[in-house]
Amino acid sequence: MHTSSAPRPVDIPHARLMTYAELRRSNYEETEIAAALRARNIVRVRHGVYASAEFWRTLKPWDRDVWAVRAHHLSSRSHLIYTHVSAARLWGMDVWNATNEIHVTQGTRHGDNSAGVVRHALMIPDGQVVMQGGLRLTNRERTVVDCAKLLPHELATVIADSALHRGASRQGVSAILEEQTGYAHISKARRVLAAANALSESAGETRLRLKVLEWGFPPPVLQYEIDTTEGRYRADLAWPELMLILEFDGDIKYNGKAPTDFVLLDERKRETALMERGWSIVRVRWPQLDHEASLRSRILRAYNNAVYAHGRPPAA
Numbered sequence: 366m367h368t369s370s371a372p373r374p375v376d377i378p379h380a381r382l383m384t385y386a387e388l389r390r391s392n393y394e395e396t397e398i399a400a401a402l403r404a405r406n407i408v409r410v411r412h413g414v415y416a417s418a419e420f421w422r423t424l425k426p427w428d429r430d431v432w433a434v435r436a437h438h439l440s441s442r443s444h445l446i447y448t449h450v451s452a453a454r455l456w457g458m459d460v461w462n463a464t465n466e467i468h469v470t471q472g473t474r475h476g477d478n479s480a481g482v483v484r485h486a487l488m489i490p491d492g493q494v495v496m497q498g499g500l501r502l503t504n505r506e507r508t509v510v511d512c513a514k515l516l517p518h519e520l521a522t523v524i525a526d527s528a529l530h531r532g533a534s535r536q537g538v539s540a541i542l543e544e545q546t547g548y549a550h551i552s553k554a555r556r557v558l559a560a561a562n563a564l565s566e567s568a569g570e571t572r573l574r575l576k577v578l579e580w581g582f583p584p585p586v587l588q589y590e591i592d593t594t595e596g597r598y599r600a601d602l603a604w605p606e607l608m609l610i611l612e613f614d615g616d617i618k619y620n621g622k623a624p625t626d627f628v629l630l631d632e633r634k635r636e637t638a639l640m641e642r643g644w645s646i647v648r649v650r651w652p653q654l655d656h657e658a659s660l661r662s663r664i665l666r667a668y669n670n671a672v673y674a675h676g677r678p679p680a681a
Contacts, residue, residue: 375401377417382432384439385413411436412479430454430465437467437482438500445469446494447502448485449511450524455502459527461568462520470503493541505533509561510541513554519575521557526571529563564588569615570601572654577602577611580661582668583679585611593638596631606679607671610639610646611664645671 375393377383383391388398398415401407408421414436424432431454434447449468453460470485493507503511509528513521529535538558545551560578564587565571577585589603589610602611636646647667653660672678 372397372400375407375415377407377415377420379417379420381420382410382414382416382436382439385415388415411440413440427454427460430460431457433465434467435498435500437469437479441469441479443469443471445471445501446489447500448487448489448508449483449503449515452502452508453512453524453528455497455500456505456508456528456531458505458508458524458531459568459571461523461572463516505531506537506541509533509538509558510545510554513557514548514550518553518557518560519572521554522560522575523568523571525557525561526563526565527568529561530565535561535563562587566601567613567615569613569649569651569654573611573613573649574602576654576657576660577664580664582664591639591644593635593642595634595638598632598635598639604668604671604679606677607668607675608642608644609667609671610644612646612648614648614650643674 373393375388375397377388385398389395398407402409402415405418407415408418410416410421410433416432416436421429434451434455438447446469447455447467448470450460450463450466451468466481466483468483468485470487470489489503489507493504494501495504502508505528509525512524515521516524525538535558542551542555542558545554560575562571562574565574566588570587574585574587583604585602585604586600587602589600589605591598591600591603600610601613603609639646645667647664649660668678
């Protein structure tokens with residue numbers, strides 16, 4: 366037992382969660398744990414579950430949401446399945462604008478009454494449940510269906526696009542929807558699957574595509590490749606007949622990291638080569654997606670200019 370007058374620093378390994386019981390078994394006193402919390406050397410991820418503050422500060426908000434689900438698993442004694450948005454997060458799908466509540470299914474609404482937990486009373490076939498990192502969660506296809514039934518269309522389509530892009534089977538999702546014919550919100554879920562596109566590479570691209578379609582533009586081609594004198598350029602969304610590109614600027618496109626100067630310079634060279642051939646590019650940043658009137662006006666102006674320059678618009 367530690368007897369020094371000064372509290373001993375609590376050392377939690379990087380990228381690991383430890384429960385209160387584990388810390389006590391590691392011979393840390395209750396006073397030492399409390400002192401480490403006050404000193405902000407460790408953080409309480411969930412009641413009774415802790416992480417290194419240094420590690421926690423390195424995490425993006427969406428990564429913290431994943432670790433929060435893992436912390437819930439460590440603190441829960443219930444036999445449960447992680448579903449809906451929580452399953453999507455565990456799968457690494459893009460989750461945009463959803464709450465950080467934890468979604469679980471136990472077959473009954475009784476069991477886990479902890480704060481910040483949404484309990485669903487669902488009977489999930491064994492074939493739609495997988496084990497991942499010690500956690501039970503719905504498979505990709507069932508996760509898409511559950512989110513499509515629960516969330517607003519835009520949020521659900523972001524998840525569906527991401528799931529399909531990461532290997533979820535469209536046929537598998539469709540089969541689950543067929544099994545659930547007559548269930549509540551199933552028509553809503555079918556609309557999400559119909560709108561989903563595996564070629565979308567980020568939440569921003571998905572949101573931009575949905576807005577363009579909502580505003581009545583013809584469906585753009587996703588990830589359209591164009592050879593230039595500076596190499597191959599891949600456009601997020603394009604109307605090839607009009608030589609018009611919509612490009613979403615977001616960190617997700619660069620694997621969650623800001624692009625290097627070299628990457629930016631290389632891309633700008635290809636863009637210059639494109640414009641010299643007559644292509645037009647409309648660049649859209651994340652904040653602009655929430656200013657729909659001005660964004661629609663920009664795209665409409667570029668679209669009409671392209672129609673004037675190149676003739677008939679593409680068929681819807």
